[in-house]
Amino acid sequence: MNIRELLLPELITLDLKARRREEALQELAALLASAGVVTDREAYLQAVRDREALGSTAVGFGIAIPHARSRAVRRAAVAFGRSVQGIDWEGQGGEPVRAVFLLAAPEGADDLHLRALAHLARMLMHEEVRQKLLSASGPDEVLEALG
Amino acid sequence: MAKKLVAVTACPTGIAHTYMAAEALQKAAEARGVTIKVETQGSVGVENRLTEEEIRSAHAVIIAADATVDKSRFAGKPIIEASTGEAIRDAARLIDQALQARAPDLVEQVAAVKAERKARAPGWYRHLMTGVSYMIPFTVAGGILIAISFMFGINAFQTEGTLPAHLMTIGGEGAFGFMVPILAGFIAYSIADRPGLAPGMIAGFLAAKVGAGFLGGIVGGFLAGYLVYYLNRAIQLPRTLEGMKPVLLLPLLGVGITGLLMIYVLNQPMAAAMNGLQNWLKGLTGGSAVLLGLLLGAMMAFDMGGPVNKAAYTFATGLLASQVYEPMAAVMAAGMTPPLGMFLATLLAPRKYTEEEREAGKAAAVLGLSFITEGAIPFAAADPFRVIPAIMVGSAVTGALSMAFGCELMVPHGGIWVLPMGNVVTHLGLYALAIAVGTVITALVVNVLKPVKE
Numbered sequence: 194m195n196i197r198e199l200l201l202p203e204l205i206t207l208d209l210k211a212r213r214r215e216e217a218l219q220e221l222a223a224l225l226a227s228a229g230v231v232t233d234r235e236a237y238l239q240a241v242r243d244r245e246a247l248g249s250t251a252v253g254f255g256i257a258i259p260h261a262r263s264r265a266v267r268r269a270a271v272a273f274g275r276s277v278q279g280i281d282w283e284g285q286g287g288e289p290v291r292a293v294f295l296l297a298a299p300e301g302a303d304d305l306h307l308r309a310l311a312h313l314a315r316m317l318m319h320e321e322v323r324q325k326l327l328s329a330s331g332p333d334e335v336l337e338a339l340g
Numbered sequence: 341m342a343k344k345l346v347a348v349t350a351c352p353t354g355i356a357h358t359y360m361a362a363e364a365l366q367k368a369a370e371a372r373g374v375t376i377k378v379e380t381q382g383s384v385g386v387e388n389r390l391t392e393e394e395i396r397s398a399h400a401v402i403i404a405a406d407a408t409v410d411k412s413r414f415a416g417k418p419i420i421e422a423s424t425g426e427a428i429r430d431a432a433r434l435i436d437q438a439l440q441a442r443a444p445d446l447v448e449q450v451a452a453v454k455a456e457r458k459a460r461a462p463g464w465y466r467h468l469m470t471g472v473s474y475m476i477p478f479t480v481a482g483g484i485l486i487a488i489s490f491m492f493g494i495n496a497f498q499t500e501g502t503l504p505a506h507l508m509t510i511g512g513e514g515a516f517g518f519m520v521p522i523l524a525g526f527i528a529y530s531i532a533d534r535p536g537l538a539p540g541m542i543a544g545f546l547a548a549k550v551g552a553g554f555l556g557g558i559v560g561g562f563l564a565g566y567l568v569y570y571l572n573r574a575i576q577l578p579r580t581l582e583g584m585k586p587v588l589l590l591p592l593l594g595v596g597i598t599g600l601l602m603i604y605v606l607n608q609p610m611a612a613a614m615n616g617l618q619n620w621l622k623g624l625t626g627g628s629a630v631l632l633g634l635l636l637g638a639m640m641a642f643d644m645g646g647p648v649n650k651a652a653y654t655f656a657t658g659l660l661a662s663q664v665y666e667p668m669a670a671v672m673a674a675g676m677t678p679p680l681g682m683f684l685a686t687l688l689a690p691r692k693y694t695e696e697e698r699e700a701g702k703a704a705a706v707l708g709l710s711f712i713t714e715g716a717i718p719f720a721a722a723d724p725f726r727v728i729p730a731i732m733v734g735s736a737v738t739g740a741l742s743m744a745f746g747c748e749l750m751v752p753h754g755g756i757w758v759l760p761m762g763n764v765v766t767h768l769g770l771y772a773l774a775i776a777v778g779t780v781i782t783a784l785v786v787n788v789l790k791p792v793k794e
Contacts, residue, residue: 247352248406253429258356262383296355298383307355307383314356315363318428 196316196339199309200271202332203228209274209293214245214282218259221272221295230297233265237297240265251282251290254323258314260296269298269306271313273335275327292326313339345369345376345438346390347402348409351424354382361404361427368431374439376402381409400438402427411456415721416696418443443696446703450714453721457646463531464562465647471527471561472654475519476752479660482515483751483764490763519661520548524561531565535572535586539564539594546602547610554658555617556610560602568594614662621664629666629743636667637674637739637778641731644678645714657752665748669765672711672749673775674739676756678731679708679715680775681782689787697722708779711755723790730786738778745770 204224211217222238225231240261244250251257257280272295279289294317296310316322316339325338347365351357362378369376379390392413395401400418403409404427411419418441422434444452461469489497489507497508521544528540543564547556571593577585624632639652656671686693686701693701700718707715720727748766751758758764765771 244353248423248425250356252357252360252425258360260353260355262353262355294356298355304384310355311359311380311382311384314359318360318363318367 196271196309196313197336199269199306199313200273200336200339201228202336204230204270204272205332205335206273207275207329207331207335209276209280211274211276211280212278213284214257214259214280217257217274217276217280217290217293218242218295221274221293224272224274225270225295225297228270230268230270231266236265237261237263241295249283251287252317253288254317255279255288255291255327256294256317256323257282257290257292258294258296258317260294260298260310262298262300264300266297266299269310271296271310275329292323316340343374343399343439344394344397345374345400345402345435346394346398347376347378347404348381348390349378349403349424349427350381350405350407350409352407354384354407357406357424357428358382361424361431364428364431365402365404365434368435371432372435372439374435376435381405381407400441402434402438404434412721415453416443416449416718446700446707446715446718449718450707450712453717454645454714461647465650467527467530467562467565468558468654469650470530471523471525471558472650472657474526475523475657478515478518478522479657479752480754482511482519483660484758484761485511485515487750487761487763516661517548520554520557521545523554523658524557524564527558527561528565528568531562532568532572535590535594536565536568538591539568539598542595543598543602546599546607548661550607550611551614551662552607552610553614553618553662554654555614556602556607557658557661559606559610560598563601563606564594564598567598618659618662618664621659621667624666624743629746630740632667633670633674633740633743634736635739636670637736638732640671640674640713640739641678641716641735642728644717644720644731645712649675649713653752660750660752665750665766666743666746668752669747669749669771670739670742672753672755673742673747673771674735674778675713676708676711676775677734677738677778677782678713678720679704680779681708681731681734681786682716682719682727683708684779684783685786685790688783689790689792691792692787692790694793709756711753726789727786730789731782733785734778734780734782737781738774741774741777742771745774747771747774 209217209220211220218241222234226234231237240263241259244261250259274293276291279291282290322338329335349358349361358380362380365378377394380387401414402420404422404424406424420434420438427434485507489504492504496504521541524544525537525541528536540561543560544557547560636652639648642648652671656667659667683701683705686698690698704715716731745767750764
């Protein structure tokens with residue numbers, strides 16, 4: 194399965210307004226909800242918050258990958274948001290997060306989708322991918338960066 | 341030859357971090373020119389599963405996980421543990437650590453297995469083992485002091501005011517007298533924390549008084565512990581009176597209820613059970629004594645310090661409080677032969693063992709002499725289907741011989757180091773023979789089963 198089937202252009206924003214984690218999650222969840230990916234936005238967000246509570250999903254390099262599997266998700270998808278001024282992810286003024294991937298997987302997600310998400314996660318570990326993401330000037334270039 | 345590494349990554353949801361950590365480790369290893377295989381335990385299940393061969397030939401194991409990963413298949417390997425976050429941010433450092441890691445020596449491996457077992461043990465088992473471990477010092481001190489008293493002559497303690505009489509008072513009335521109360525008290529303490537101690541000790545005291553021995557003590561300890569635990573949760577006082585709970589209500593209700601239940605309900609059946617057990621054990625002769633020895637011996641070796649081993653050990657130690665000493669002798673002897681037998685096996689057939697195993701054999705010898713059965717675990721973990729049957733056979737024979745010879749042991753631990761003291765063990769020569777025979781049998785059986793290493 195191609196990443197383009199998960200990360201649709203309408204799920205990409207290159208100008209996140211959020212300055213804090215909660216706002217960023219809200220903003221991206223709204224994209225997922227309006228695309229019909231998420232049926233119950235609040236239930237899904239709660240699952241994402243629960244995952245954050247287990248340990249921050251900011252993984253360094255200015256990237257965060259909040260994620261959850263939830264009944265409130267209709268199909269697997271990814272929303273991407275880039276922040277120009279940076280987001281204070283853990284509220285402790287650590288390294289600001291500039292790129293956020295919000296992953297959504299339905300409760301009974303099939304392996305195909307989960308593998309695609311896994312593949313995306315692996316891609317982000319590569320410096321050149323991250324550079325392209327941070328310098329992309331439109332949804333097309335974001336998708337291109339991810340192959 | 342270039343070093344190879346293996347790794348496992350896992351996280352609770354298994355959607356992202358598992359795979360990012362895996363990728364980061366692979367990249368960092370590549371940069372060092374090191375081969376690595378990473379098993380991911382993620383949402384799609386286990387992928388890239390490590391084979392036994394890969395684990396065996398790996399220099400070290402990296403576990404980058406925020407979830408629990410079973411480490412049993414990595415026994416004997418150096419293990420570097422980290423969170424997925426650490427692996428993602430700083431995989432290079434983990435790779436370097438893994439490359440420099442050295443395999444844990446036998447003593448470290450044994451300690452690691454013990455710690456892991458402790459963490460995994462179910463609650464009731466942990467409570468029982470807490471009680472047993474607090475009881476052991478009383479048993480050791482009592483057993484040895486009584487034995488020293490006997491050195492002045494077996495009836496010397498009957499003359500009042502003499503040193504042997506005082507030693508008997510200290511060891512018999514003092515140390516042995518506290519065994520069952522301490523056992524019960526610390527079972528309850530383990531369950532209910534501090535408020536459990538008093539009711540538990542008193543339950544044990546009451547059990548010992550009517551001859552219900554360690555069986556009564558165990559039942560009393562659990563009764564007291566769970567009773568106080570639930571009382572503590574059930575009783576809710578206004579904040580101003582909260583302070584009265586630990587100093588007045590819990591002690592009063594805990595001790596009162598436990599004590600009355602012991603006296604009216606539990607003491608009689610437990611004393612009857614204990615009496616029956618004692619009479620049966622004392623009446624055991626010939627074939628049935630040998631059978632008990634075989635059983636206890638095999639149990640000691642079966643899981644080397646695990647629950648089955650501890651069941652046999654607790655049984656024998658508890659009986660000391662009721663002056664039944666033969667099972668203790670059988671159990672300690674049988675617990676010594678597994679590591680001793682493995683040591684001898686590495687000497688007799690060095691080509692069937694790796695260099696590390698031969699080295700570990702020397703440490704195992706010392707552990708065996710000290711009655712630390714766990715010393716055989718690294719051998720058993722590496723080759724369970726050959727080693728465990730072999731050590732069970734050896735231990736069973738040793739246990740049976742010890743029972744057949746009628747050996748009695750008054751202390752619950754210490755291995756060979758307590759034996760030279762007169763009267764700690766009866767029939768010392770035959771006892772040593774029983775241990776030696778089991779050691780030789782263990783070594784021969786395991787070497788027959790084991791193939792030569794290529």
